[in-house]
Amino acid sequence: MPFHNIFSNKKTKKKRPVDSAKILVDNHEKNSLIPSILSKLGIEYTFSNLPTGDYIVNDIVIERKTIPDLKSSIINKRILFQFKNMKQYLKRLLIIEGTSNFDLYNGIIHENALRGFILSTTLEYKIPIIFTENEEDSAKYLAVLARKTRKASLSLRAKQxxxxxxxxxxxxxxxxxxxxxxxxxxxxxxxxxxxxxxxxxxxxxxxxxxxxxxxxxxx
Incomplete structure (x- = not known):
């Protein structure tokens, strides 16, 4: 049996508690750095085969697109199919990732066509858009969202x-x-x-x- 010196002045390091806020992550996101970053931020997550979206936080579905992926999905119209599936959730978000590495308005799609898509997404499909610099920035948004929605839910339940x-x-x-x-x-x-x-x-x-x-x- 190991001996523990109760008179020692050394303080044992406490492990950082994992936040009780949880995120559901689609299996396709396993190759992304976001899950590991979420873990470092103290956020629990579970991989699953989601019916729609890349992440689900409470009752919010989030689709994440890198800028190259966004342009590709606009051309093949896959993103419109994804938006349709996201309608089963009342709260939806689109993350457009990579503003620090890619030029949104330079490439295979005319810049005004991209502006039109962004306007249609927010006004017609009622999906707010978050622009992030990279995977770390996206993960931090998800972590804040998870904690924010959990606190709001607990506060509502306590007051009513x-x-x-x-x-x-x-x-x-x-x-x-x-x-x-x-x-x-x-x-x-x-x-x-x-x-x-x-x-x-x-x-x-x-x-x-x-x-x-x-x-x-x-x-």
């Missing part, structure tokens, strides 16, 4: 008194990829949290689609 149904909904919203609309749908169908937890994944899939696979992993 909720009905039993609202409390059940808040419990479900604590699971990754489960937003207010999905939580209400689950409760309307299964009636109680106990029934939801005991439900077969096939039944969950019929109701909430691919989200069922992610949800079942945490039960």
């Amino acid at each position: 008194q909720f009905t039993d149904e609202e409390q059940k909904q808040f419990i479900l919203e604590g699971f990754p990829n489960i937003g207010p609309q999905t939580a209400k749908k689950l409760l309307a169908h299964f009636k109680s949290i106990k029934n939801i937890i005991n439900a077969d994944e096939k039944d969950l899939r019929k109701l909430i689609g691919r989200k069922a696979e992610i949800f079942s992993r945490f039960l």
Whole structure:
């Protein structure tokens, strides 16, 4: 048994506590530096096969595009398909990354076409845009967002008194990829949290689609 000197004046270094804010990360982001940076910032994350977006923070879906990837996805119109899928979330963000390394208005797309795309994204698709310098900058935005949304959620719950149904909904919203609309749908169908937890994944899939696979992993 190792001997511990209780009279020593040396202070043991405490490990930096991991922030309870969590982020869901799509498997395609494993090659990115962002997950490791999030870890250094004290943010927990979980890799998953997300139905849409690259990151999910609470009830917010985030699509990340480097400037070259953005231009490519505009040309092949893939980004419009991604925007359509993101509509299942009420809160959405687009991160355009790489302003320190790439010229946004120089390349295969005319600069006015890019300006038109940015305006359409914010005004028509209702998706706010964040411009970041690099992966570290993107990760810091995600970390701040995770902590900010968690504090807002905790503050709201502390100030208000909720009905039993609202409390059940808040419990479900604590699971990754489960937003207010999905939580209400689950409760309307299964009636109680106990029934939801005991439900077969096939039944969950019929109701909430691919989200069922992610949800079942945490039960």
